[in-house]
Amino acid sequence: MIKVVFFAALREQLNCSELSLSSENLATVADxxxxxxxxxxxxxxxxxxxxxxxxxxxxxxxxxxxxxSGDEVAFFPPVTGG
Amino acid sequence: xxxxxxxEISIQIADFSLADEVALLEKDNASDGAVVTFTGRVRDRxxxxxxxxLTLEHYxxxxxxxxxxxxxxxxxxxxxxxxxxIHRVGExxxxxxxxxxxxxxxxxxxxxxxxxxxMDYLKVQAPFWKKESTEQGNNWLAAKTSDENKAAKW
Numbered sequence: 001m002i003k004v005v006f007f008a009a010l011r012e013q014l015n016c017s018e019l020s021l022s023s024e025n026l027a028t029v030a031d032x033x034x035x036x037x038x039x040x041x042x043x044x045x046x047x048x049x050x051x052x053x054x055x056x057x058x059x060x061x062x063x064x065x066x067x068x069s070g071d072e073v074a075f076f077p078p079v080t081g082g
Numbered sequence: 083x084x085x086x087x088x089x090e091i092s093i094q095i096a097d098f099s100l101a102d103e104v105a106l107l108e109k110d111n112a113s114d115g116a117v118v119t120f121t122g123r124v125r126d127r128x129x130x131x132x133x134x135x136l137t138l139e140h141y142x143x144x145x146x147x148x149x150x151x152x153x154x155x156x157x158x159x160x161x162x163x164x165x166x167x168i169h170r171v172g173e174x175x176x177x178x179x180x181x182x183x184x185x186x187x188x189x190x191x192x193x194x195x196x197x198x199x200x201m202d203y204l205k206v207q208a209p210f211w212k213k214e215s216t217e218q219g220n221n222w223l224a225a226k227t228s229d230e231n232k233a234a235k236w
Contacts, residue, residue: 005141007139007141007209007211008139008211008213008222009211009222012222051225055141055144055209058141058143058144058147058148059144059147060148060207074141074144074209076141076209076211077211077222077225078206078224078225079205079206079207079208079209079210079211079225080210080211080212080222080223080224080225081138081140081169081181081204081205081208081209081210081211081212082122082169082180082181082201082204082205082208082210
C-alpha cells in the first residue's frame with residue numbers, strides 16, 4: 001500500500017487529507033497522479049495543475065521519482081511559509 | 083512543541099521570546115562575536131487587503147527534515163557557530179511573531195549571509211502554507227515568483 005497525503009488548498013479542494021491505495025501498477029509519482037486524476041472530474045482538474053509539488057517520504061521529488069509499497073507520497077501547492 | 087528533531091529546529095504553536103533565544107545563542111559561546119537574528123511578523127495589510135489573521139499549516143515530519151537539510155547546507159557554505167530556527171503554526175494575528183532565525187559566527191559576514199540564506203530557502207522549500215483571513219473572506223496565499231528568484235540567486 002501507498003499512503004497519500006494532501007495539504008493546504010489541495011486538501012480543501014479534494015476534501016481529503018489522506019488515503020491509501022495499492023501500489024500495484026504504480027511505478028512512479030506520475031503513475032500515481034494519473035491514477036488519482038482518474039477518480040472523477042474534480043480530481044482530474046486538481047491534478048492537471050502543473051504547479052503542484054510532490055514529496056516521497058518527506059523529500060521533495062519530481063514526477064519521475066519511483067515509488068513502492070510502504071512509501072508516503074504527498075501532494076501540495078507551492079509553499080508560503082516564513 | 084510539535085515534533086522537533088534537533089534543538090536547532092522548533093515548529094510550535096506557542097510564541098517565543100527573542101531575548102530568550104538570543105541568550106541561548108550566546109550562552110557559553112565566547113568564541114562567536116556575531117549574533118544575527120531575523121524575526122518575521124504578521125503584517126496588517128497584504129496585496130491591498132486588511133488582514134485580520136493568518137493560519138499556518140505545515141507537513142509534520144517533512145517540515146523538520148526540510149529545515150534540517152537547509153541548515154546542513156548552510157553549515158557547508160559558511161563558517162557558523164550556532165543556529166536556531168523557530169516557525170509557528172496555527173492561527174496568528176497582526177503583529178504576532180511567525181518565524182525566528184538566529185545564527186552566530188566568529189565574524190559578522192558569515193552570520194549575516196547564513197541567516198538570509200536560511201530564510202530565503204525556508205520560504206521556497208519548507209512545507210508551510212498560509213491562509214489569510216480578510217474582510218473579503220479567507221484565502222490561501224499564492225507563492226511569489228520573487229521568492230523563487232531570491233533563493234535561486236545564492
